[in-house]
Amino acid sequence: MQHVSYPFLCHDSQGAILVHGTAGSVTVEHFLGDVAALAARLPEAPYVINLCADRYRFTVGFAAALSRRQVTLLPSSEAAASLDALARQYDGAYFLHDTGFVAAPDLTATAFPNDLAGDTGPVPSFPADQVAAILFTSGSTGAPVPHPRSWGALVSSTRAAARALGVADLTNATLLGTVPHQHSYGIESIVMLALQHGFAFHGTRSLLPADILGELAAITGPRILITTPVHLRSLVAHEGALPLVHCIVSATAPLATELARQAEQRFDAPLYEIYGCSEVGQIAARRTVKTEEWSCIDGIALVARDGDVWASGPAAAIAAPLNDIIELNGPKRFLLRGRKQDMINIAGKRSSLAYLNHRLNAIDGVADGVFVLPDGDGTTRLTAYVVAPGMTSRQILAALRREIDPAFLPRPLYFVDALPRNSLGKISRHAMEQLNLETIER
Numbered sequence: 001m002q003h004v005s006y007p008f009l010c011h012d013s014q015g016a017i018l019v020h021g022t023a024g025s026v027t028v029e030h031f032l033g034d035v036a037a038l039a040a041r042l043p044e045a046p047y048v049i050n051l052c053a054d055r056y057r058f059t060v061g062f063a064a065a066l067s068r069r070q071v072t073l074l075p076s077s078e079a080a081a082s083l084d085a086l087a088r089q090y091d092g093a094y095f096l097h098d099t100g101f102v103a104a105p106d107l108t109a110t111a112f113p114n115d116l117a118g119d120t121g122p123v124p125s126f127p128a129d130q131v132a133a134i135l136f137t138s139g140s141t142g143a144p145v146p147h148p149r150s151w152g153a154l155v156s157s158t159r160a161a162a163r164a165l166g167v168a169d170l171t172n173a174t175l176l177g178t179v180p181h182q183h184s185y186g187i188e189s190i191v192m193l194a195l196q197h198g199f200a201f202h203g204t205r206s207l208l209p210a211d212i213l214g215e216l217a218a219i220t221g222p223r224i225l226i227t228t229p230v231h232l233r234s235l236v237a238h239e240g241a242l243p244l245v246h247c248i249v250s251a252t253a254p255l256a257t258e259l260a261r262q263a264e265q266r267f268d269a270p271l272y273e274i275y276g277c278s279e280v281g282q283i284a285a286r287r288t289v290k291t292e293e294w295s296c297i298d299g300i301a302l303v304a305r306d307g308d309v310w311a312s313g314p315a316a317a318i319a320a321p322l323n324d325i326i327e328l329n330g331p332k333r334f335l336l337r338g339r340k341q342d343m344i345n346i347a348g349k350r351s352s353l354a355y356l357n358h359r360l361n362a363i364d365g366v367a368d369g370v371f372v373l374p375d376g377d378g379t380t381r382l383t384a385y386v387v388a389p390g391m392t393s394r395q396i397l398a399a400l401r402r403e404i405d406p407a408f409l410p411r412p413l414y415f416v417d418a419l420p421r422n423s424l425g426k427i428s429r430h431a432m433e434q435l436n437l438e439t440i441e442r
Contacts, residue, residue, distance in 0.1 A: 005125040006155040008063055009195040014120065018194070019056040020174065020219075021203030026056060029120045031063075037118030039064035043110060047093035049073045049086060050182070054098055056203035057112045058181050059191055061096045062133075066126050066151065074182045076136040076144055086136070086144060128152025135184050137278045147184075147278045149317050156315040157281045158192040160297040164285040165249060165272050167224065168197065173246065174219045175201040177226035178212060179424055184278050185251045189226050199224075207231070209238040222246035225267070229255045230425030233368075236262045245269045250288075251276070252424045254336075254354050256362060260288035275336065279320040280311045284334070296332040304328060325352075344373060344382070346407045359403045360384060365391045368419050371410060372432055384410030385432070387418060 011018065014029035038060055042048070048065045050072050052058040065072050073093060075086050084104045087093045094108035095101060103109035126132070132151040136144035162168040177190035194201040206212050212235060216223055223245040227235075232250060235242070236259065248263055248271040260271050275294055276282040283302075284294035296302060299315025302322075309326040312319030325337040338352030353371050360369040369386040386396060393413045400409055420431035 004128040004152065006128060006151060007123050007125045008066065009123055009198075011198040016198065017200045019059070019203045020200055021054070021056050025200075026203075028123075031056075031060065032123065033118040033120045034060045034116045035063040035067065035118070035124075036121060037116040038113065039067040040118070041110075041113060042068055042070065042096075043094050043108060045070060045092045045094050045108075047071050047073050047090045049075060049083065049093055049095045051078075051083075051095055051097040051099070051101055052112055053205075054112075054203050055177075055181050055191070055201065055205065057098050059195075060116075061112065062187075062191070063124070065096075066130070066132060067124055069130065071131050071148075072133040074133055074135045074184075074187070082144070126151045128155070133187070135278050145278075147317065149281070153281060153315070153317045154188070154192055155196060156299055157297070157317075158188055158196045160299045160315045161189070161274065161282045161285065162193060162197055164295070164297045165247065165274075166270075167193075167247065170222055170224075170246065171198070172221040173197075173199045173224055174221060175199055175224045175226055176212065176215055176219065177201065178205060178207060178231040179226065179228060179252070180205065183252075183424060184276065184281065185274070185424070186226075188276075188282055189249055189251065189274065193226075209234045213238065213243060216243040216245065219243075224249065228252045228425040229259060230368075230421055232259060232263050236266050242266045247272060249274060252426065254358060255288055256358055257288055258362065264289055277311075277320075277322060279318060280316045280322075282315070283311050283322075292335060293329065294334050294336060296334075301331045302326065302328060302334060303331060309334075344408075346382070351405070351408050356382070356404060356408055359400060360386065360396075362403075363388075363396060363399045366396065368421075370419060370427055370432075371408075381411045382408060383412060383414070385414045385416050385419060387416060 011028045016028050017025045018028050018031050019026040042064055048070050050058055050061045052061055062072055075083055087107045094110055095103050096110050098112040101109055130151045131148050132154055133149045135147045175190050175194050179186040181187050181191050190201055206215055225245050225248045227250055245267045247269050251274040255273055264271050270287055272285050273288050274282055275284045283300050284296045286294045300311055300313045302309050302311055308321035310319055310321050324339050327335040327337055338354040342353040344351055356371045365388055367387040372383045374383055419427055421427050
C-alpha cells in the first residue's frame with residue numbers, strides 16, 4: 001500500500017517570509033528552527049489544546065505537535081469550565097498557551113517559550129492519514145462535538161479552495177485575517193492557505209477597522225483579506241480611502257449582496273464567499289455579486305440521499321449530511337436556502353431566520369440586527385433586536401412590512417447598543433438571553 005505524505009509548508013526557499021508580526025518578519029528558516037526547538041520541549045502526550053493567541057506561535061505549536069504525533073484540539077469555547085472539561089475528556093491532554101493561562105490544579109499547562117533556538121532542518125512532511133487536529137462545535141445539548149481532520153484532508157481542502165478562489169498560482173502574497181485561527185475557517189483559510197501556497201500571514205488578529213486597514217496598507221505585494229460579514233460591514237463604513245487588495249474572502253455567515261458590492265467597490269477587488277461546515281471542511285465558493293449559485297471546490301461532490309444532501313470526496317474530512325437546506329443544480333452546483341434549524345412556520349407560512357435577518361440588516365439606518373424565536377418551536381411570534389441609533393420601531397417595522405409577510409414581523413422589537421457577537425460574528429442563544437435590553441419605546 002502506497003503511503004502519501006504532504007509537506008508542512010511549500011515556500012520556495014528557507015529565506016522566504018512566512019509571518020509578519022509585531023517583532024518583525026519571520027523567515028521559513030527561523031520558523032523551522034523554532035518548530036524543532038519547541039518539539040523537543042513539549043510534554044510526552046497524545047493531545048495538545050493549542051490556545052496561543054499569536055498566530056505565529058500557534059503555527060509553531062501546530063507543527064511541533066505534528067512532529068511529535070500529538071493531535072491538536074481546537075475548542076469551540078474559551079470558557080475556563082469548557083476548557084477544563086475538554087482536557088479531562090481527552091486523557092493526557094495539556095494546554096499550550098502564550099497569555100498567562102492558568103489551568104486547574106489537576107491539569108497540565110505549558111507556556112510557549114520565549115527563548116526558542118533550534119537548528120534548522122528540512123521542511124517536515126506528514127502522512128496524509130495522520131490525524132492533525134480535532135475541531136469542536138457545540139451540539140444540540142451544548143456538549144462539544146468532535147470533528148477530526150487528517151493532515152491529508154486539510155491539505156487537499158486548502159489546495160482545492162485556493163484554486164476556487166483564483167489564488168493558487170499567486171506569488172509573494174500576504175494574508176491578513178480577522179478571524180481566530182482556532183476555528184476551522186481560520187486554520188484553513190489563513191494558516192493552511194499560507195503554508196500550502198508559499199504565502200505570508202500576519203501574526204496578530206486585529207479587530208478595529210483602523211488597525212486592519214493600517215496593516216493592509218503596510219503590506220507590500222498582493223494583499224488577501226480573510227474576514228467575515230460583521231468585520232466587512234465596519235470596514236466598508238470606515239471613512240476615507242481603503243487599501244487596494246487582490247481579493248477578499250468571507251465566511252461564517254451569509255453575506256448580503258449589497259454589502260459584497262460595496263466591499264468590492266471600496267477595495268477595488270473581487271470578493272468570494274466560502275461555504276463549509278465543521279464536519280466536512282470547505283465545500284464550495286462563489287463570487288457573491290456575480291451569482292447566487294455555489295460551486296463545489298475540487299474533490300467535493302454533493303448527492304441527495306434519504307432526505308438529506310451529503311457532501312463527500314477526496315477533499316472532505318468525512319462524508320456527511322449537511323445541516324442546511326440545499327437546492328441541487330447537479331453534483332457540483334447548488335443554491336443555499338438556509339439552515340434546517342432556522343426554518344420557521346408561523347400561521348401556516350414558512351420562512352427562515354437567515355432570510356429575515358438579511359431583510360432586517362438591509363434596512364438603511366440599521367447597523368446590526370437579529371431575529372430570535374423565543375421558545376424555539378417555530379410557531380410563535382418572533383422577537384428582533386436592532387442596533388439602529390436615531391431610528392424608531394415604527395420606521396423599522398414599516399420597512400420590514402414592505403419586504404416580509406406580516407406574520408413574521410417582530411413583536412417585540414428591542415433596541416440595543418450592540419449585539420453580543422463572538423469573534424466570528426455569530427450570536428449564541430445563551431448570549432442573547434444574557435443581553436441587557438433597552439426599552440422598545442422610542
